[in-house]
Amino acid sequence: MADPMRIRAQASGDKATVRVLMSHEMESGQRKDAAGKTVPAWFIQEVTATHNGKPVLSAEWGPAVSKNPFLQFAVKGAKAGDKIAVTWKDSKGDTRTDEATVS
Amino acid sequence: MKHSLSVLLAAGLMTISLSSLAQKTASQGIDEYRAMLQDGNPADLFEAKGEGLWTQKRGPKNASLEKCDLGKGPGVFKGAFVELPKYFADTGRVQDLESRLLTCMETLQGFNAAEISKTPFGRGEQVNMTALATWVAAESKGMKFNLPQANQAEKTFYEVGKRLFFQRGGPHDFSCASCHAEDGKRIRLQDLPNLTKNPGDGVGFAAWPAYRVSNGQMWGMQQRLNDCYRQQRFPYPGFASDATIALGVYLGVNSQGSASIAPAIKR
Numbered sequence: 001m002a003d004p005m006r007i008r009a010q011a012s013g014d015k016a017t018v019r020v021l022m023s024h025e026m027e028s029g030q031r032k033d034a035a036g037k038t039v040p041a042w043f044i045q046e047v048t049a050t051h052n053g054k055p056v057l058s059a060e061w062g063p064a065v066s067k068n069p070f071l072q073f074a075v076k077g078a079k080a081g082d083k084i085a086v087t088w089k090d091s092k093g094d095t096r097t098d099e100a101t102v103s
Numbered sequence: 104m105k106h107s108l109s110v111l112l113a114a115g116l117m118t119i120s121l122s123s124l125a126q127k128t129a130s131q132g133i134d135e136y137r138a139m140l141q142d143g144n145p146a147d148l149f150e151a152k153g154e155g156l157w158t159q160k161r162g163p164k165n166a167s168l169e170k171c172d173l174g175k176g177p178g179v180f181k182g183a184f185v186e187l188p189k190y191f192a193d194t195g196r197v198q199d200l201e202s203r204l205l206t207c208m209e210t211l212q213g214f215n216a217a218e219i220s221k222t223p224f225g226r227g228e229q230v231n232m233t234a235l236a237t238w239v240a241a242e243s244k245g246m247k248f249n250l251p252q253a254n255q256a257e258k259t260f261y262e263v264g265k266r267l268f269f270q271r272g273g274p275h276d277f278s279c280a281s282c283h284a285e286d287g288k289r290i291r292l293q294d295l296p297n298l299t300k301n302p303g304d305g306v307g308f309a310a311w312p313a314y315r316v317s318n319g320q321m322w323g324m325q326q327r328l329n330d331c332y333r334q335q336r337f338p339y340p341g342f343a344s345d346a347t348i349a350l351g352v353y354l355g356v357n358s359q360g361s362a363s364i365a366p367a368i369k370r
Contacts, residue, residue, distance in 0.1 A: 003148060003152060006147050006148060006151060021148055023145075066316075067145075068145035068148060068319060070142075070143030072142075
């Protein structure tokens with residue numbers, strides 16, 4: 001089971017800024033281990049975000065994204081108390097969803 | 104005409120960007136880069152993990168660390184980091200945060216401390232150790248260092264740490280002081296703090312544990328100091344060794360009154 005994400009969502013004006021920190025190795029598949037064998041690629045492929053259950057963002061990621069990635073985006077119309085949920089799915093099929101309340 | 108105008112415009116833009124570049128030193132550029140990263144410091148992930156580990160029942164004794172005495176009484180973690188390393192009567196040793204956590208993991212949870220000490224950094228229980236240290240340090244963020252020096256053992260460790268800091272050796276005849284005893288030195292683009300005096304808020308001892316962006320690793324002070332020895336072409340003194348703790352006392356006492364920014368973010 002993957003470690004939880006850290007999601008912060010802060011409303012200002014007519015939008016909320018969401019900042020997400022994901023815990024993931026993001027192996028590119030280009031590195032070799034101490035024995036000289038290629039470390040198999042393992043990275044987040046799909047990221048989706050919902051605002052009160054309604055999809056607001058979907059992204060396709062590749063192996064060029066850094067380890068422990070940070071994602072920031074703005075959601076129009078999100079107010080304090082609203083729920084923002086973020087889901088990622090990686091190349092091994094592992095997935096994780098975390099939710100935060102807009103403050 | 105149109106063509107020459109656009110060339111002129113391009114030339115004008117170039118001078119603007121060149122002059123703005125010239126006004127900014129490399130270290131200012133790095134500071135800006137760090138400030139940009141600070142907002143999404145992945146150290147937060149380790150901090151959250153450490154917080155969970157503190158209350159989680161683990162180890163052969165299936166116990167949590169909630170009764171761990173980090174120097175301010177059992178279970179008190181707020182402000183503990185800025186008073187470490189210090190002398191602990193129960194172990195009869197001067198201990199830093201990580202060696203003290205190791206003691207707690209052994210006495211409360213029943214882990215084998217010697218085995219954890221031998222585990223390479225970033226593997227097995229050492230991962231949990233770093234996460235715990237990150238969280239405890241973060242609970243003292245912004246507080247000022249105030250290491251006790253009342254006990255004779257603490258004074259001795261300060262003197263030992265000072266000597267180790269200036270002790271030259273190895274194939275390059277290096278000491279810590281070779282790089283960290285003068286103002287304004289740098290390695291590649293990294294500014295090197297002068298650690299023989301107080302380097303100020305959030306510099307040197309007050310910046311670790313830290314997340315290193317370049318290799319995506321979270322490092323505690325133990326790994327930082329052990330790796331300094333590796334850079335001097337010495338073998339590791341070892342996790343929770345007296346040598347690294349003595350250096351910690353020397354650096355920590357020198358940082359008296361400086362605010363901790365740990366967990367920081369590094370290149």
